[in-house]
Amino acid sequence: MCGITGIFAFNEIGRFNLPNLSLATEELAHRGPDHQNIYVDDYVGLGHRRLSILDLSSAGNQPMSSHEGRYQIVFNGEIFNFQQLRKELVSNGISFKTECDTEVLLQMLILYGEKALDKLNGFFAFAFYDVQKQEMLLARDRYGIKPLYYFEDEDRFIFGSELKAILKFGLEKKVDSNALYTYLQLNYLPAPLSMVQGVKKLMPGNFAIVKKKSVVTKTWYKLADTFDQRFEGAYDEAKEKLSFLLNQSIERRLVSDVPLGTFLSGGVDSSVISALVAEKTDHLHTFSIGYKGHSYFDETEYANAVAKHIGSEHHVFQLSLDDLYAYLPKMLGHFSEPFADSSALPVYALSQLTKEKVTVALSGDGADELFGGYNKHAALHRLWNAGMKEKAVASLGSLWSSLPKSRNNPFANTIRQLNKFSAAYKLDYKEQVWLLASLQSARATTDLLSNEMLGIIDFEAFDVWKDEALSHIKGPSLSQALQLDQQLVLQGDMLHKVDSMSMAHALEVRVPFLDHELVAFANSLPEHYKVNGKMKKRILQDAFRDKLPEKIYNRPKHGFEVPLLNWLQNQLKSEINNKWLNPDFIESQGCFDNEGIAALKKKLFSSNPGDSHAHVWALICFQEWWQRFMK
Known part of the structure; x- marks a missing residue:
């Protein structure tokens, strides 16, 4: 488990970024406190921070090189079947100088190339560089357990375990308007989106081949x-x-x-x-x-x-x-995107x-x-197998909408859930799934955004992305x-x-x-x-x-939640009003609409806050990030 970063320069302009590699690697120190090193040749640089888990000796340090120096690797993760793979490699005449899984992964890639990915049982993000061919292979595990961000333009390809490492290479920092629009609806950013324009996350189960004049991504594992x-x-x-x-x-x-x-x-x-x-x-x-x-x-x-x-x-x-x-300031500082x-x-x-x-x-x-453990999964089952009880709940939508709702106590949380169930009952299958997967509607999201931001969001592109994400939903299917x-x-x-x-x-x-x-x-x-x-x-x-x-067994589902509403209404009230959602700051920033923010704050501090605390928290997290990385 470690932190990785690197750069592949496509030309002389791109090479000017190579000295930034050490800064980018140092930015990942928290991920790997046990060792730091870099590899650099004329056009490629690889950086690594190590957290020692297997073979604690210095022989397991990275970047790791093959015996003759042709191949280099930086690797974050664990290969759990590495001992089995090691035996396979030994039977092919390959010798080892360490006891760690990194060297096994290196030799697997040398022997099998990208086909080695199918043989791996583990979680990982890595960059494997063939010095002779001047070609780099980057890959991410099947489910995205380990992160991998990347940026490319005509001069360079940059990657890292965290966005903050990539920013050390001097990118022009602009908020990705579509990412912000998505984030405010979901409270997180799924791959390939990132909050910085031009930076992407490699999709889970994908790999990328980088050469001097091209970057090609392919899928090696399909969840579907x-x-x-x-x-x-x-x-x-x-x-x-x-x-x-x-x-x-x-x-x-x-x-x-x-x-x-x-x-x-x-x-x-x-x-x-x-x-x-x-x-x-x-x-x-x-x-x-x-x-x-x-x-x-x-x-x-x-x-x-x-x-x-x-x-x-x-x-x-x-x-x-x-x-x-x-804990709050340090916690927020470890997210290099909202x-x-x-x-x-x-x-x-x-x-x-x-x-x-x-x-x-x-x-x-x-x-x-x-296995279907969220309350929304039970709600979908009830929606798609509705009896008299479910139909009665759905018919009382006006009642649920008029009653106080919040996540802060059992009664108000139940009313919140019944209100959402009633709203979902009126929708088609895809929109039911989307409603229960999101925390804020598209309409409520646009109410929070400034005219300037709304003017640059590509709503058609968002709709295409959403339609593609929901394309496999053909009917009332929990699977x-x-x-x-x-x-x-x-x-x-x-x-x-x-x-x-x-x-x-x-x-x-x-x-x-x-x-x-x-x-x-x-x-x-x-x-x-x-x-x-x-x-x-x-x-x-x-x-x-x-x-x-x-x-x-058979007790109410309880996420790993915090008493957020109480916290925002009390300890953080002053900072909400005077710092994060201060009208002057909002106006100067240009991302959000002051009227929409004021309405949200009013709801938060009312006796019927609903989900407003979750939306305010999303804004706080964005504002902290913006001030740390974009201001």
Whole structure:
């Protein structure tokens, strides 16, 4: 787990950027505190920051060169089947000088080229350079677990693990208007979008070939293909196979030369992972976050019950709103583009505190998108199997819209959900899925943007992108909705959050649910194995029911949320009014409309805030980013 960056100069003008490589590499110091080095030739530079996980000796440092120096690689991630691949390479007469997976990846690419990608089980972003051919291969893992940004113009190709590294090469910094329009609707930016004009994210499952006069991107893994297979076995057979595949995935992810633990929130996903890891290790450390004085958001009761059940040494970090406030400036500084999932804040805190004990943590991320764990999945099931109760709820839309709504207490949150369900009931299948996947409508978004910004947004291009993202949704299909979540929410929100916040503290987080063999199996399962009228993530809960205490089952879904509304209405009220959303600042910035911002602030501080706190938080995250990187 590391940070990578580099440049491929196409001409003499591009070569002037090579001295910036050291600055760009240093910008990634938090991702790899153990070693820094660069490789430079006439037209290519590669930079690397190392977090040592396997083969802790200096032999594993990067950039890594082949024996004769023809090939160079910088690599971020882990190849979990590297020992098996190493044996294959040895049988082909290849010798090794290290015990790490980087050298295995290097030799695989030398032997097989881009075809090596299909053989890899792991998560990764890397750049592989053939000095003799003057050709570079860059690739990203199947699901976008590891990030890879890039920029190209007529003079140069630049890449990096984070946007802030690319900005060190002196790009002209302009806000991408379509990215801002998308961000305000989703609260995150899915690949290939970035907030800086001209910078893109390499799509998950894609690779790029860079030569002196061209950059060509291709797809090596198609997520859609995993939905074409159909599991034909019985439910009990599916449970057994799921258990086998998840146990196998965890065993692969326990290989480490440094201390290892698990995140344990008390939800089913992290509890299953922790229980299975506990069976395979002698002494497991588990870690969770709680909130002082905010029981509605606190899940430590369940995490403690699981830890006691599996016999782990459990560490609970109880945070107050003041504690969260103290973490805020540094947390926002680690996002080199705006990101408004507020659960990033506790993940940041949890990662910092976890790193005091271990260097690698396993998490339960990915299970919701594979097995249908979100409340919206239950809502879609009800929409598409509506009975008298659902029709009655939908018919009371005017009532729900008139009642107070917020995420801050159970009653107001229920009203919020019923209001959204009623709105979705009137739409077609695609728009139902989109409504439940987004946090703000297109109309509400345009109300927040300035006339100047609205004038440069390419709305037609956005509609084309949205239509393409929803193109596979042909009818009332949960599998098709899950495919959208895996394409957008998983890579753009959940994985980006965990990577950014954990790597802020040089903590490696591994995600067993996203082993590609397990993903293919999960996506082949019948929908009713996942969600029915009574249960979400049905097969996951049933397959491991005997591993966990009964109290964690069949309780309300609770995301890794923070008491954001209370926080914004109190501790941050002054900064909202006088700093982030100050009318003079808004006017001088030119991105937002003061009338729209004023209306949003009024709603936030009212007795019926709805989702306004999420929209204000998105603006805060953007403003902090803009002042740090664009002003």
